[in-house]
Structures are given as structure tokens and as C-alpha cells.
Amino acid sequence: MIKKDSISKTEILSTSCKSEKININSTLIRTFLLDIAYVTLFLTKVLKTMFSSNFEFKEFLRQCYKIGYKSLPLLSVTGLILGLVLTIQSRPILIDFGAVSLLPSMVATSVIREMGPMITALICAGKIGSGMGAELGSMKVSEQIDAMEVSSTNPINFLVVTRVVAATLMIPLLVFYADAFSMLGSWLGSNIKGDISFVLFSSQAFSHITFLDFLPAIIKSFFFGSVIGLVGCYKGYNAGRGTASVGVAANSAVVVSSLLVIIVDLIAVQITDLIVL
Amino acid sequence: MNLKLKNIKSETLSSSNVHEIILEVNHLKKSFRDQEVLKDISFKLFEGENLVILGKSGSGKSVLVKCIVGLLKSDSGAISIFGKKSSSLNAKEFNELRQKIGFLFQSGALYDSMTVKENLEFPLRRMIKKLTENEISDKVNEVLENVGLKDALYKMPAQLSGGMQKRISLARTIAVDPIIMLYDEPTTGLDPITSDEISTLINEIQKKYKTSSIIITHDIKCALKTANRIIMLKDGEVYYEANVADFVHSDDSFIKSFFN
Ligand SMILES: Nc1ncnc2c1ncn2[C@@H]1O[C@H](COP(=O)(O)OP(=O)(O)OP(=O)(O)O)[C@@H](O)[C@H]1O
Ligand SMILES: [Mg+2]
Numbered sequence: 001m002i003k004k005d006s007i008s009k010t011e012i013l014s015t016s017c018k019s020e021k022i023n024i025n026s027t028l029i030r031t032f033l034l035d036i037a038y039v040t041l042f043l044t045k046v047l048k049t050m051f052s053s054n055f056e057f058k059e060f061l062r063q064c065y066k067i068g069y070k071s072l073p074l075l076s077v078t079g080l081i082l083g084l085v086l087t088i089q090s091r092p093i094l095i096d097f098g099a100v101s102l103l104p105s106m107v108a109t110s111v112i113r114e115m116g117p118m119i120t121a122l123i124c125a126g127k128i129g130s131g132m133g134a135e136l137g138s139m140k141v142s143e144q145i146d147a148m149e150v151s152s153t154n155p156i157n158f159l160v161v162t163r164v165v166a167a168t169l170m171i172p173l174l175v176f177y178a179d180a181f182s183m184l185g186s187w188l189g190s191n192i193k194g195d196i197s198f199v200l201f202s203s204q205a206f207s208h209i210t211f212l213d214f215l216p217a218i219i220k221s222f223f224f225g226s227v228i229g230l231v232g233c234y235k236g237y238n239a240g241r242g243t244a245s246v247g248v249a250a251n252s253a254v255v256v257s258s259l260l261v262i263i264v265d266l267i268a269v270q271i272t273d274l275i276v277l
Numbered sequence: 278m279n280l281k282l283k284n285i286k287s288e289t290l291s292s293s294n295v296h297e298i299i300l301e302v303n304h305l306k307k308s309f310r311d312q313e314v315l316k317d318i319s320f321k322l323f324e325g326e327n328l329v330i331l332g333k334s335g336s337g338k339s340v341l342v343k344c345i346v347g348l349l350k351s352d353s354g355a356i357s358i359f360g361k362k363s364s365s366l367n368a369k370e371f372n373e374l375r376q377k378i379g380f381l382f383q384s385g386a387l388y389d390s391m392t393v394k395e396n397l398e399f400p401l402r403r404m405i406k407k408l409t410e411n412e413i414s415d416k417v418n419e420v421l422e423n424v425g426l427k428d429a430l431y432k433m434p435a436q437l438s439g440g441m442q443k444r445i446s447l448a449r450t451i452a453v454d455p456i457i458m459l460y461d462e463p464t465t466g467l468d469p470i471t472s473d474e475i476s477t478l479i480n481e482i483q484k485k486y487k488t489s490s491i492i493i494t495h496d497i498k499c500a501l502k503t504a505n506r507i508i509m510l511k512d513g514e515v516y517y518e519a520n521v522a523d524f525v526h527s528d529d530s531f532i533k534s535f536f537n
Pocket of ligand 1: 333334
């Protein structure tokens with residue numbers, strides 16, 4: 001009797017677990033599909049506004065200052081350390097192969113093609129993406145976005161378009177800036193155990209760099225910028241009600257934009273590979 | 278339902294020279310998913326009057342005014358402002374109409390990345406495009422003086438107390454000379470003295486700018502001080518409508534409970 005009872009209980013339990021799983025799966029799919037729909041709607045709204053409304057130039061400049069200028073200290077430090085670390089790590093291996101003279105150009109290639117854009121984009125996803133998510137989220141929660149709307153101002157045009165355009169244009173510039181600091185860091189790194197003048201270092205570093213190393217990096221940096229701007233604004237602009245949703249918006253802005261940056265990078269590398277070969 | 282609903286004609290209103298209908302809401306419905314917030318709301322706002330809308334917290338008062346200014350879309354029903362159905366207007370026409378409506382947000386909604394001065398200039402620059410710098414600064418000073426906060430010009434909203442923020446927000450709303458004022462809980466969260474000041478301010482604005490106002494509140498003191506007419510919401514419908522004297526002497530238990 002007891003055994004039978006216990007069996008039937010586990011059976012019931014397992015079937016109920018199954019149905020719960022199915023339920024969870026179906027709600028997951030539902031929210032995923034809904035998310036895609038909302039994102040598409042948001043994107044079309046932003047694009048439509050971008051081409052149909054007057055551009056808010058003053059706010060755009062303010063955002064450029066915030067996104068570009070305010071990120072310089074952080075990127076100086078990160079860039080410098082990136083170059084330094086790359087150099088210190090690769091030096092022993094290159095010495096083993098007797099190819100230490102290739103060190104500058106190896107670091108330059110990896111920084112310009114991949115590390116510079118990637119690290120800059122990830123840092124900006126953290127700094128700028130979370131900033132946008134939190135700022136727009138708190139504006140939404142405290143009804144500031146509604147207040148804008150009743151003052152005859154299209155919040156998508158004033159808040160979102162300016163931020164997305166600013167991020168799209170500023171990230172490539174920041175990538176250049178970080179690249180330069182990485183090369184400086186690499187030169188410093190080469191001088192810890194060796195002795196190489198800056199002129200010699202630069203000529204060695206750039207001897208193998210062509211325009212085709214720069215171009216894909218610049219193009220993908222524009223995409224990184226727009227992804228960071230769009231995700232940050234989307235998350236902030238669509239924050240829920242209540243202050244807790246501000247934190248959620250900021251957090252998910254960072255997570256989603258970092259992930260998308262990596263995915264965009266993967267796609268960009270594949271495309272570059274196909275075209276250049 | 279609607280036991281005590283009275284049909285008040287404009288002549289019975291306390292201010293004698295009101296007659297024209299400025300704003301009319303007819304059978305308004307609004308739900309969020311399966312939550313029916315507004316079931317069937319109809320009322321009129323007459324020229325020059327202060328109409329107080331009372332109701333418990335969560336009864337949909339904020340939703341109602343947001344539907345009026347078009348921040349939320351109603352499910353059905355009609356809103357007419359100055360005789361024009363707002364659903365029949367295109368975006369540009371609706372924007373023009375909206376410039377005549379001032380909306381004081383429940384939370385104040387000051388832009389917290391801007392100073393008080395920039396906050397006040399924002400609607401002036403955007404809604405009345407042809408103002409000169411001098412006119413803008415004159416207007417900013419005038420409205421700040423009206424709300425008694427002349428020294429706050431260069432402060433950030435975070436440096437102001439809740440009551441001061443409400444008053445700056447009020448100043449920002451009246452800066453563009455609205456014809457209809459919608460106050461969403463102007464006195465909530467303020468001490469009795471400041472609440473009283475805000476109520477006085479509302480009456481002064483009514484007199485000075487000749488506005489017709491809807492005042493949403495659950496603060497009975499503010500309601501009695503500012504109202505020409507009172508509407509009570511309950512369960513998403515208009516439960517009671519009367520002038521102030523009738524309201525005070527009502528023996529309905531729900532209304533009486535508001536006084537305690
Ligand atoms: N944007 C929204 N999405 C979902 N539900 C909402 C939304 N806005 C309001 N509600 C719901 O509608 C109901 C009425 O809200 P509303 O803010 O109008 O209440 P209220 O009468 O203004 O209350 P209070 O006096 O506390 O301000 C609440 O239950 C709220 O949860
Ligand atoms: Mg409310």
C-alpha cells in the first residue's frame with residue numbers, strides 16, 4: 001500500500017514537473033518573441049524619428065562630451081595596460097623562436113585588428129551602456145520622459161537619437177585613442193627588458209600594418225557604438241514602473257550590449273575573412 | 278453604483294460666470310491587461326472652474342489625467358477638448374492642442390540633469406518657439422516669483438526639498454500660459470503648511486491666469502480649499518458629483534469616510 005502510494009506520488013510529481021517545464025519553456029519563448037517584437041518596434045521608431053525630425057544638435061554635443069571626453073581617462077589606463085601586458089606576455093615566446101624583432105608589429109596587428117576595438121567596446125558597454133540604461137530608466141520612472149512629451153518634445157528624438165548617434169561616432173574615435181595608448185604601453189613594455197627607441201619601435205610596429213588592417217576595425221567600431229547606444233537606450237527607455245527597474249535596466253543594458261558586441265565581432269571577423277581572402 | 282450622482286448644471290456652480298464646456302470626457306474606459314482601471318468615466322469641465330477629482334489611492338486618477346493629455350491611450354470613449362475630439366486630431370494638431378494644457382506631475386518630474394533655470398526654460402523654448410532670450414528670462418523670473426522661490430534659479434532639483442520641487446514643477450507648468458491645468462496630487466507628501474500654500478497657489482493661478490483646472494487629490498483639505506465642484510471616483514466609475522456645500526453635507530458613508 002505504502003509503496004504504491006509513494007510511486008503514484010512520484011509519478012504525479014514528475015508529471016507536474018514536466019508540465020511546469022513545458023509551461024516555463026512556453027513562457028520563455030513567448031517573452032523572447034515579445035522582446036524581439038518590442039526591439040523591432042523600437043528600432044523602427046528610432047530610425048523613423050532620426051530621418052523625420054530636426055536633429056537636436058546641442059543635446060548631441062552634450063552626449064558626445066559625456067561619451068567621448070569623459071571616457072578618455074579610463075581608456076588611457078586600459079589601453080596602456082593592454083599594450084604593456086601583451087608585450088610582456090609575448091616577449092619570452094618570441095625570444096624562444098628568435099623572432100623578438102617581430103614583437104612590435106605583432107602587438108600592433110593584434111591591437112589594431114582586434115584587441116583595441118574589442119576592449120574599448122566592452123569597456124564602453126560597461127560605462128556608457130549602464131549610464132544610459134540608468135539615466136533613461138530613472139527619467140522614465142520619475143515621469144521626466146512623460147514631462148518631455150507634454151512639452152512638445154519627442155523623447156525618442158531628444159534622448160534616444162542623440163545618444164545613439166553620439167555613441168556611434170564616438171566609439172571609433174575612442175578605439176583610435178585606445179590603440180595609440182596600447183602602442184605606447186607596448187613601447188614601455190619593450191623597454192623594461194630591452195632597449196628600443198620610440199622611432200625604431202614605431203617603424204617596426206607599423207611596417208606590417210596596411211590600410212586593410214584598419215578598415216574592418218573602424219567599420220566594426222561603428223557597429224559596436226550603435227549597438228551600445230541602442231541597447232542602453234532601449235533598456236532605459238523601456239524600464240518598468242518603480243525604482244527597482246532602474247537597476248534592472250542598467251544591469252541588463254551592460255549584459256546584453258557586451259554580448260552583442262562579441263557577437264557582432266564574430267560576424268565582422270567572418271565577413272572580413274571572406275572579403276580579404 | 279452612482280446612487281448619489283447628481284446632475285449639476287453650470288448655474289449652480291459657485292463661481293457665477295462659468296458656462297462654456299472646456300473639456301468633456303465621455304464613457305472613458307482603460308484597462309491594463311486584465312485589470313480594468315477606468316470602467317466608465319464621464320464628466321465635464323467648465324470654463325474657469327476648479328474641478329476636484331477625489332478617489333482612493335489606486336482608483337485610476339493618474340491614469341485618467343494621463344489619458345486626457347494623451348500619455349496613455351484609452352481603450353474606448355471620447356475626450357473632447359475645446360470642442361474637438363482628441364482622437365480625431367493628427368499628431369501635429371494634437372501637439373498644438375496639448376500646448377494649451379498644463380500638466381503638473383504627481384512626482385514633479387523635474388529634469389534632474391538640469392538646473393532649475395534650464396528646467397523652466399525647457400518648455401518655453403520648445404513650445405513657444407519665437408521668444409527672445411530676454412523674454413525667456415523675464416518669464417522664468419516671473420513664474421519663480423509667483424511660486425515664491427526666486428533664489429532657487431541656479432540650484433539642481435536634487436538640492437531642493439520635496440515641496441520646493443513641487444513648486445518649481447508648478448512654475449514650469451504655468452510658464453507656458455496653459456488654458457487648462459491638470460494637477461496630479463499637488464499636495465501629496467507635503468506638510469500641512471506647505472500643502473496649504475500650494476492650495477492657495479492653485480487658487481491664485483486660477484484667478485491670475487484664468488485657467489480651468491482639474492485637481493486630482495485625496496487630500497480633503499486641499500480639495501475643499503480649491504474646489505468649485507467635486508467628483509468622486511470609485512471602482513473606475515464616477516460615484517458622486519456635487520458642489521462643495523452638498524459634498525460636505527453628504528451623508529453617504531464612503532464620502533464621510535474621506536473626512537476622517
Ligand atoms: N502604465 C501602467 N501599466 C500598468 N498598470 C498601471 C499603469 N499605470 C497605472 N496602472 C495601474 O492602474 C491603477 C491605477 O493607478 P493610478 O496611478 O491611476 O492610481 P491613482 O488613483 O493615481 O493612485 P494614487 O492616489 O496613489 O496616485 C493601479 O492599480 C496601477 O497599478
Ligand atoms: Mg496618482
